[in-house]
Amino acid sequence: MKLDDNKRDREKYPWWKRGVFYQIYPRSYKDSNGDGVGDLPGIESVLGYLNNGTEKSLGIDAIWFSPFFTSPDRDYGYDVSDYCAIDPRYGTLDDFKALLKSAHERNIRVLLDLVVNHSSDQHPWFVESRSSRNNPRRDWYIWKDGRQPGNKPPNNWRNHFFGSAWTWDEKTEQYYLHSFLKEQPDLNWHNSQVREAIADVIKYWLDLGVDGFRLDVPHVYCKDKQFRNNPPFYSLNRNIDFSLFKDRSFMSNLLKLLALPELQFKKYNQHQSETHSVLRGFRKVLDSYQDKVSVGEIIADSLPVIVSYYGRENDQLHMNFYFELLHCRWKAHAFRRCIQRWENALPEEAWPVYTFSNHDVNRAFSRYDQRGRGDKRARMLALMLLTLRGTPFIYYGEEIGMKEGLIQREQLKDPLGIKWYPFHRGRDGCRTPMQWDEGMFAGFSSHQPWLPLSPEHEIRNVRVQDEQSESLLNFFRQLIWLRKKLPLIVEGDYQTYKGRLPSGCYIYLRQQGDKKIAVALNFGKRKKKLEQLFNAGSVKLLISTCPTREPGVIAFPFTLKGEEGCLLELSP
Numbered sequence: 001m002k003l004d005d006n007k008r009d010r011e012k013y014p015w016w017k018r019g020v021f022y023q024i025y026p027r028s029y030k031d032s033n034g035d036g037v038g039d040l041p042g043i044e045s046v047l048g049y050l051n052n053g054t055e056k057s058l059g060i061d062a063i064w065f066s067p068f069f070t071s072p073d074r075d076y077g078y079d080v081s082d083y084c085a086i087d088p089r090y091g092t093l094d095d096f097k098a099l100l101k102s103a104h105e106r107n108i109r110v111l112l113d114l115v116v117n118h119s120s121d122q123h124p125w126f127v128e129s130r131s132s133r134n135n136p137r138r139d140w141y142i143w144k145d146g147r148q149p150g151n152k153p154p155n156n157w158r159n160h161f162f163g164s165a166w167t168w169d170e171k172t173e174q175y176y177l178h179s180f181l182k183e184q185p186d187l188n189w190h191n192s193q194v195r196e197a198i199a200d201v202i203k204y205w206l207d208l209g210v211d212g213f214r215l216d217v218p219h220v221y222c223k224d225k226q227f228r229n230n231p232p233f234y235s236l237n238r239n240i241d242f243s244l245f246k247d248r249s250f251m252s253n254l255l256k257l258l259a260l261p262e263l264q265f266k267k268y269n270q271h272q273s274e275t276h277s278v279l280r281g282f283r284k285v286l287d288s289y290q291d292k293v294s295v296g297e298i299i300a301d302s303l304p305v306i307v308s309y310y311g312r313e314n315d316q317l318h319m320n321f322y323f324e325l326l327h328c329r330w331k332a333h334a335f336r337r338c339i340q341r342w343e344n345a346l347p348e349e350a351w352p353v354y355t356f357s358n359h360d361v362n363r364a365f366s367r368y369d370q371r372g373r374g375d376k377r378a379r380m381l382a383l384m385l386l387t388l389r390g391t392p393f394i395y396y397g398e399e400i401g402m403k404e405g406l407i408q409r410e411q412l413k414d415p416l417g418i419k420w421y422p423f424h425r426g427r428d429g430c431r432t433p434m435q436w437d438e439g440m441f442a443g444f445s446s447h448q449p450w451l452p453l454s455p456e457h458e459i460r461n462v463r464v465q466d467e468q469s470e471s472l473l474n475f476f477r478q479l480i481w482l483r484k485k486l487p488l489i490v491e492g493d494y495q496t497y498k499g500r501l502p503s504g505c506y507i508y509l510r511q512q513g514d515k516k517i518a519v520a521l522n523f524g525k526r527k528k529k530l531e532q533l534f535n536a537g538s539v540k541l542l543i544s545t546c547p548t549r550e551p552g553v554i555a556f557p558f559t560l561k562g563e564e565g566c567l568l569e570l571s572p
């Protein structure tokens with residue numbers, strides 16, 4: 001049967017390729033019951049801000065929620081003790097159903113965070129598993145005898161947060177494996193019952209109407225069956241693409257170096273080939289429903305390795321994050337190369353995802369805020385995020401230019417910060433409460449929030465920026481709604497401008513048939529003159545990051561201001 005054009009387009013560009021995604025960290029979005037912690041009814045009460053169907057709202061199409069499942073919060077939700085229950089601090093299952101219904105009524109899809117490399121040590125599965133060596137669930141986690149002599153840990157694997165990946169259990173006299181905290185024991189993905197149990201979790205939420213999942217560290221699921229020691233970091237046998245390092249910021253490279261206390265190349269405890277079969281299994285479950293999606297948090301220093309998780313002809317994850325973009329230096333050529341690399345690495349059927357911030361890294365605004373340049377740069381980032389070829393993920397608060405929170409040592413919550421302070425202040429700074437207004441608690445809560453507000457919340461908030469036509473918030477809104485009117489932002493090819501350009505400029509073209517738009521970005525502080533662009537006959541400015549620049553037809557030579565980005569429509 002021949003598909004009509006519309007249907008074929010819908011299949012080639014389903015909702016998750018067209019949509020703009022938004023990540024919410026539920027603890028910090030909106031508190032409805034005055035306990036200083038965000039919750040589901042709170043989120044439901046502000047859905048209209050995300051999308052009310054008009055250009056006065058952000059126009060968000062899908063939300064990814066960081067975990068709100070029952071959790072002892074040793075890793076703030078990333079240690080789940082019941083995959084099918086809502087933690088009472090966030091609300092009830094009925095609250096979730098109501099939130100999902102309201103979101104769907106607003107055409108907002110909902111993605112949950114599937115954290116199944118590990119569970120919490122309080123999960124009944126682990127409680128059973130550790131209760132005795134012959135408990136039927138013993139093999140659901142990874143237990144090993146100590147190495148003799150001396151009863152040392154079974155091998156040299158280290159966890160991602162520092163220290164051995166093995167913890168001794170006094171009662172049953174064996175070690176269990178944890179790739180993160182000792183309160184986050186790793187599930188045994190070689191056990192078929194575990195696979196079935198997690199498939200049931202996935203089905204449980206899909207049956208309730210959830211639209212998909214973000215997958216936490218899927219590359220860590222399967223481990224070497226022989227538990228071989230990892231080779232030292234400097235061994236040659238490594239999947240590292242050193243060219244990636246030259247486009248990363250100094251801080252990112254430094255942190256990478258500081259993370260070397262792991263001092264090993266994680267050859268045997270991540271990126272094992274069996275993991276691909278787990279993901280193919282997930283995909284089959286998702287595909288047995290309609291219109292579901294998965295996005296993976298694959299971390300690797302090699303793009304072919306990341307790309308392998310899309311599977312053959314995309315039979316694994318629908319999308320994978322591209323974290324290189326979160327580490328890029330503020331240089332035109334760094335961004336150009338970084339994006340081109342991803343474009344080159346992806347097979348045709350694999351769909352890109354872009355994001356500049358999430359709950360694990362310093363907020364993009366502050367990363368690029370050197371000498372107070374954050375405001376201009378945040379607008380350029382927004383322009384890139386919403387016009388590159390791929391699905392954009394906005395991190396809550398990014399749209400109002402929220403800054404990284406300044407968290408004192410005694411206020412730290414994140415175990416990573418508590419462990420590493422002052423070398424690494426942890427991840428609390430990017431998880432501070434959403435800023436709704438200039439009130440004492442920023443309209444987030446009526447009570448002292450669980451983390452302090454980030455700086456300048458008096459101006460960096462929704463209420464104030466809603467009223468200013470030139471605010472970052474209104475720039476995001478304009479861009480997102482413009483994007484919806486220009487299908488070629490989704491469907492068009494991506495191509496870097498290869499002609500002569502003034503230094504510090506990066507220009508890319510998005511093209512579909514004879515329709516073309518170009519994005520011209522000046523990363524430098526000084527103005528730059530463009531002589532011509534892609535031999536276009538006439539060029540219309542659709543939107544500029546510079547609020548005083550009027551849209552309309554432009555003539556060449558055209559001068560880009562310092563740290564200005566323009567979205568241009570080209571005609572023959």
Ligand code: TEU
Binds near residue numbers: 079115216297359361
């Ligand atoms: O992150 C995986 C991960 O490796 C990062 O946490 C990284 O090591 C860390 O941010 C260093 O800066 C995922 C989640 O996104 C993270 O929040 C969880 O803590 C982690 O998994 C464990 O579930």
